[in-house]
Structure formats: structure tokens, C-alpha cells
Amino acid sequence: xxxxxxxxxxxxxxxxxxxxxxxxxxxxxxxxxxxxxxxxxxxxxxxxxxxxxxxxxxxxxxxxxxxxxxxxxxxxxxxxxxxxxxxxxxxxxxxxxxxxxxxxxxxxxxxxxxxxxxxxxxxxxxxxxxxxxxxxxxxxxxxxxxxxxxxxxxxxxxxxxxxxxxxxxxxxxxxxxxxxxxxxxxxxxxxxxxxxxxxxxxxxxxxxxxxxxxxxxxxxxxxxxxxxxxxxxxxx
Amino acid sequence: xxxxxxxxxxxxxxxxxxxxxxxxxxxxxxxxxxxxxxxxxxxxxxxxxxxxxxxxxxxxxxxxxxxxxxxxxxxxxxxxxxxxxxxxxxxxxxxxxxxxxxxxxxxxxxxxxxxxxxxxxxxxxxxxxxxxxxxxxxxxxxxxxxxxxxxxxxxxxxxxxxxxxxxxxxxxxxxxxxxxxxxxxxxxxxxxxxxxxxxxxxxxxxxxxxxxxxxxxxxxxxxxxxxxxxxxxxxx
DNA sequence: AGGTGTGAACACTTTCACAGCA
DNA sequence: TGCTGTGAAAGTGTTCACACCT
Numbered sequence: 001x002x003x004x005x006x007x008x009x010x011x012x013x014x015x016x017x018x019x020x021x022x023x024x025x026x027x028x029x030x031x032x033x034x035x036x037x038x039x040x041x042x043x044x045x046x047x048x049x050x051x052x053x054x055x056x057x058x059x060x061x062x063x064x065x066x067x068x069x070x071x072x073x074x075x076x077x078x079x080x081x082x083x084x085x086x087x088x089x090x091x092x093x094x095x096x097x098x099x100x101x102x103x104x105x106x107x108x109x110x111x112x113x114x115x116x117x118x119x120x121x122x123x124x125x126x127x128x129x130x131x132x133x134x135x136x137x138x139x140x141x142x143x144x145x146x147x148x149x150x151x152x153x154x155x156x157x158x159x160x161x162x163x164x165x166x167x168x169x170x171x172x173x174x175x176x177x178x179x180x181x182x183x184x185x186x187x188x189x190x191x192x193x194x195x196x197x198x199x200x201x202x203x204x205x206x207x208x209x210x211x212x213x214x215x216x217x218x219x220x221x222x223x224x225x226x227x228x229x230x231x232x233x234x235x236x
Numbered sequence: 237x238x239x240x241x242x243x244x245x246x247x248x249x250x251x252x253x254x255x256x257x258x259x260x261x262x263x264x265x266x267x268x269x270x271x272x273x274x275x276x277x278x279x280x281x282x283x284x285x286x287x288x289x290x291x292x293x294x295x296x297x298x299x300x301x302x303x304x305x306x307x308x309x310x311x312x313x314x315x316x317x318x319x320x321x322x323x324x325x326x327x328x329x330x331x332x333x334x335x336x337x338x339x340x341x342x343x344x345x346x347x348x349x350x351x352x353x354x355x356x357x358x359x360x361x362x363x364x365x366x367x368x369x370x371x372x373x374x375x376x377x378x379x380x381x382x383x384x385x386x387x388x389x390x391x392x393x394x395x396x397x398x399x400x401x402x403x404x405x406x407x408x409x410x411x412x413x414x415x416x417x418x419x420x421x422x423x424x425x426x427x428x429x430x431x432x433x434x435x436x437x438x439x440x441x442x443x444x445x446x447x448x449x450x451x452x453x454x455x456x457x458x459x460x461x462x463x464x465x466x467x468x469x470x471x472x
Numbered sequence: 473a474g475g476t477g478t479g480a481a482c483a484c485t486t487t488c489a490c491a492g493c494a
Numbered sequence: 495t496g497c498t499g500t501g502a503a504a505g506t507g508t509t510c511a512c513a514c515c516t
Contacts, residue, residue: 031507032460039459040440057475066440069475070509077477085476085515102459103466117357124353127438127455133462172461196461198454202363204276204302212464214457218434219363221450223275223338224268225408225432226369228448230339267485293497305497306487313499321498322494 034075035102040065041072042098049091057088107132111164113185114176115140115148115155118200122176123151135174137164141181161185165192172196179203186213270311271338276301277308278334285327293324343368347400349421350412351376351384351391354436358412359387371410373400377417394421401428408432415439422449 044064048056058069065072076082076089079101083089099105110128112119112135122128123135138150141158148155156164164170173189175182175197182201189197190211199205199215207213280300284292294305301308312318312325315337319325335341346364348355348371358364359371374386375394382393392400400406409425411418411433418437425433426447435441435451443449 033507035460035463036456038463039453039456042459043438059475064440066442068509070511071507073476074478074508081477083476086474087516088475101463103462104459106466108462108465117360121353121357122454125454128458131455131459133458171465172458174458196465198458198461202279204300206302212461214461216452216454216457217275218358218361218452219367220272220275221452222364222369222408222410222434223278223340223367224271225434225448225450226339226344227271227274227337229344229407229432230342269485295497304487306489307485309498310486310500317499319498320494321492322496324497 030075030078034078037065037067037071037075038098038102041075042095042102042104045091045095045098049095053091055084055088055090058083061089104132107134108171109134109136109168110172110174111135111137111139111161111168111170112174112176113139113158113161113189114174114200115142115145115150116176119174119176120150122174122200123153136168136170139164141177158185161188162192165189165194170194172198174198174200175205176200266311266314270314273301273303273307273311274334274338277311278331278338278340281327281331281334285331289327291320291324291326294319297325340368343370344407345370345372345404346408346410347371347373347375347397347404347406348410348412349375349394349397349425350410350436351378351381351386352412355410355412356386358410358436359389372404372406375400377413397421397424398428401425401430406430408434410434410436411441412436 041061044061045056047064048061058072062069062072073083076094079097082094082097096105110133112123115123115138119138119140123138128135135151135153137160138153138155139158139161140146140155143157145155146157170192171194173185173194173196175185175189177185179201182199182203183205186197186199186205186207190207195211197205197207197211197213199213200218202217202219204215205213277297280297281292283300284297294308298305298308309319312330315333318330318333332341346369348359351359351374355374355376359374364371371387371389373396374389374391375397376382376391377394379393381391384391406428407430409421409430409432411421411425413421415437418435418439419441422433422435422441422443426443431447433441433443433447433449435449436454438453438455440451441449
């Protein structure tokens with residue numbers, strides 16, 4: 001395999017928007033984009049482990065993630081010294097370290113609110129399950145959906161959100177509902193003690209500071225794409 | 237309009253470097269996050285128009301989007317002076333201006349690659365259709381899916397990607413395929429002259445600098461959420 | 473050599489604060 | 495008075511460059 005002077009392309013990437021207010025309250029030593037990159041490093045490391053690599057240099061790893069070696073080293077150095085000078089990072093040691101940092105060494109109990117098209121896609125999303133995110137309940141407001149099976153679960157009425165939060169000990173909630181309903185549901189989730197929300201509805205939600213909110217706005221992503229294409233692409 | 241660039245797609249091709257940060261070729265006057273915010277402003281303005289508001293102050297608008305008034309004013313000022321001092325911004329005038337800036341005054345022809353769960357959710361996503369993004373073809377590699385209807389379209393074989401790009405005059409491609417296949421498909425799309433890609437596969441893709449790539453990585457979002465919760469949540 | 477860890481330089485974004493106009 | 499538009503200041507995030515270890 002050819003490596004060497006391979007260089008990285010300038011991507012234009014950015015995953016999603018997240019509200020990046022003054023963190024929760026305690027000062028974070030690591031930035032939000034850096035946390036996202038950790039997640040990328042983990043994927044790259046797992047790929048390397050699968051192909052039997054014992055060590056990986058920052059450059060090699062960084063190239064797989066589309067960033068620079070310096071950035072990767074800096075990101076990791078915020079948590080400790082994992083690498084061996086002159087050698088690189090030990091793949092199989094680093095994996096559990098990063099998993100620990102990301103909070104993936106425990107499992108997370110999450111409820112999916114919204115059993116529509118997007119919800120249906122998420123309920124079985126392998127990436128979630130494989131990393132310790134367990135969807136323990138699916139809720140929907142549509143009486144025709146309630147009682148129906150979705151994946152290995154049965155759709156419950158959305159009015160049960162509070163009960164589910166209590167009984168199942170929910171850690172987070174994924175909102176995949178229409179924009180109009182999302183804020184009210186977020187409010188209810190917060191009131192029920194949920195401290196993490198992943199929102200797929202195309203609205204900007206407001207939550208109190210102790211709650212962490214990440215948003216995936218697919219419409220915005222497509223429009224941001226159109227913006228760049230319209231800008232330097234064809235006139236008109 | 238369609239000049240067929242000869243882009244060689246080799247396994248480990250190195251694409252140009254150009255340390256230049258982002259920006260397809262010339263200097264962008266607006267940052268990527270700012271472009272995303274424009275998309276948010278548009279949504280807020282449309283909501284205000286629907287409720288009959290004639291003008292909106294930067295603060296009001298900004299609050300709807302979860303940012304500060306100063307930032308909104310600065311963002312808009314990069315494109316001109318749309319507001320009236322002492323009054324605010326005229327809602328119904330500003331809407332078409334932002335649509336124009338974002339490239340939404342024209343329509344965009346997009347192909348959806350991948351008719352799995354996520355693809356199925358996207359094909360009818362109202363936010364796309366309502367803003368001039370027309371999904372003109374759905375492709376999949378699974379012979380069992382080819383020929384089946386999806387939304388108002390019939391799934392075509394992924395080998396037809398190049399033909400579709402040519403015949404339909406595609407502007408962009410949405411990738412909703414497994415991680416393992418995504419890079420190869422991105423390469424093919426690029427070779428077929430596509431200049432915009434929205435990637436839902438959980439891998440970091442590499443594309444040449446003239447192509448704009450946006451990525452939606454739901455796994456990363458969930459892990460970023462876990463990271464914050466693990467950090468200031470329970471010790472350990 | 474080869475490659476990490478890191479302070480310092482740099483670039484980019486956001487916020488401040490206020491002049492200036494309706 | 496109320497609110498925009500914008501230079502200047504503050505704040506963040508990224509890259510450089512090199513000491514230092516193996």
C-alpha cells in the first residue's frame with residue numbers, strides 16, 4: 001500500500017450544527033469540533049485494528065480522517081500522552097482510551113421519539129447499537145403507529161415519555177418528529193430529567209444550559225451545499 | 237456548461253494540496269458556519285411571514301435561531317444592507333434576498349444513491365422538495381431493490397449513475413450507502429462531473445478541491461453527545 | 473532516522489460598542 | 495428613541511516548528 005507523501009485534500013466538510021454555547025457549565029478543556037474528531041479517530045483506529053496494524057503514526061491516522069497530523073496530536077495530547085516517539089500510536093491501546101474519553105465504555109439508554117421515516121431509519125442504525133447506544137423505546141403521537149412493531153420494539157404513545165424516562169432510566173432522547181412538535185417534546189424531555197438530546201427536526205431548539213443538545217439539520221446541509229455551488233458554480 | 241473534466245480516479249490518488257483553507261478556488265467572503273446560519277435565518281423569516289410580521293429586528297430573529305443579534309447583523313452585512321435603522325429587517329423583502337444568496341432561486345437536480353432505510357427517509361423529505369431540491373433518480377446496488385418504486389420514482393441500478401448524471405444534468409448527489417461503498421461511489425460521481433456531494437455514510441470521504449462535500453455523520457453526533465454527558469455527568 | 477508533544481504564531485469567528493440613520 | 499452596520503477587541507481553533515525521545 002502506497003503511503004508516503006500522500007496529502008490530504010481540502011474538504012469542505014463539517015458535520016452538523018450544534019449549539020455551541022458556553023458548554024454545560026464546567027469549563028471544557030476540549031472543543032466541540034475536537035470531540036467530534038475523536039469519534040473519527042476511533043473509527044479509523046478500529047479500521048486499522050481490523051487490518052492488523054499494531055501502530056499508526058499521527059499522519060497516517062490523520063490522513064484517514066481528512067485532517068492534519070498536528071491537529072490529531074494536539075487533540076490527543078489534551079488527554080494524555082498515548083504515543084511512542086519515533087513509532088506512533090499503539091492501535092489497540094488507544095482504542096479503549098478513546099472509547100473511555102468519549103463515554104463509550106458504558107452503555108447509554110436512549111428513547112427514539114418519532115416513528116416516521118427518519119425514526120424508522122434510526123431505530124436500526126447499526127452505528128448506534130454497535131457503540132453502546134441502546135434504543136429502549138420508540139414513541140409516536142400517531143395512534144395508527146402506536147402498538148405497531150418497529151425493529152424489535154413496539155411503538156408506544158408519546159404521552160408515555162415521562163413514564164419511559166423514569167422506568168427505563170433514559171440517558172438521552174433522539175427527536176425525529178415534525179418541526180412544529182419538536183420544541184414541546186424537548187421541553188417535556190428536559191422536564192423528565194433527560195440531559196442529552198439529539199434533534200433531527202429542522203428547527204433550532206432551546207434547552208436550559210445543563211442539557212446538551214446536538215442538532216442534525218439535513219435541510220441546512222443541503223442548502224449549504226447549494227450555497228457553495230451557486231457561488232462559484234454557474235452564473236445564474 | 238458541462239465540460240467533462242478528466243479526473244482520474246485511482247485507488248490512492250493524491251489530490252492537489254494547496255494549503256489554502258477550504259474555498260473552492262477564490263476567497264469566500266463568508267464562512268461556512270455563516271452560510272449555515274443563513275439557512276436558519278431563512279426558516280425563521282418564513283415563520284414570521286406566515287404569522288404576518290412585516291418587519292423583524294435582528295434580536296428577535298437571532299433569538300429564534302439561538303444566536304446573538306450582532307452575529308446576525310454581521311452575517312447579513314456581508315451581502316448588503318437589508319435592514320432599516322430603527323425599524324429592523326423587512327421580512328418579505330429579505331426572504332427572496334437570502335434565497336438568492338443561498339442559491340435557492342433556482343432548482344437543483346439531485347440523485348439519491350442508496351435506497352435503504354436512510355435513503356427511503358430522504359427521498360420524500362419535505363424540506364428538500366420545498367426548497368427546490370428535486371430528487372430525479374434513486375439508485376441502489378441491490379438487485380432486489382432495483383425496479384421497485386420508492387416515493388414517485390423507480391429504483392435504478394447503481395451502474396447507471398454516470399448515465400443518470402449525463403441525462404438528467406445532475407447538480408449533486410446524496411450518498412446514503414454503507415460506509416464501505418461510499419468512497420468508490422463518491423469517486424464515480426466526481427468523475428461524472430458532479431460538484432456537490434452530501435454524504436450520510438459514516439466515513440470521511442476524500443474528494444478533489446473543486447468538489448464540495450458536506451457530511452452528516454449521525455454516529456459522530458451521538459458520540460459527541462455522550463462525550464459531554466460522560467464528562468460532566470457521573471464521575472467515571 | 474522517524475515521530476510525538478507542545479508552546480508560540482497564526483487565522484478565523486464572534487462579540488463589543490458605538491456612530492449614524494430613520 | 496430604536497435599531498442597523500461595522501471597525502476594533504476578544505476569543506477560539508488550527509497550524510508551525512522544533513525540542514526531545516526511541
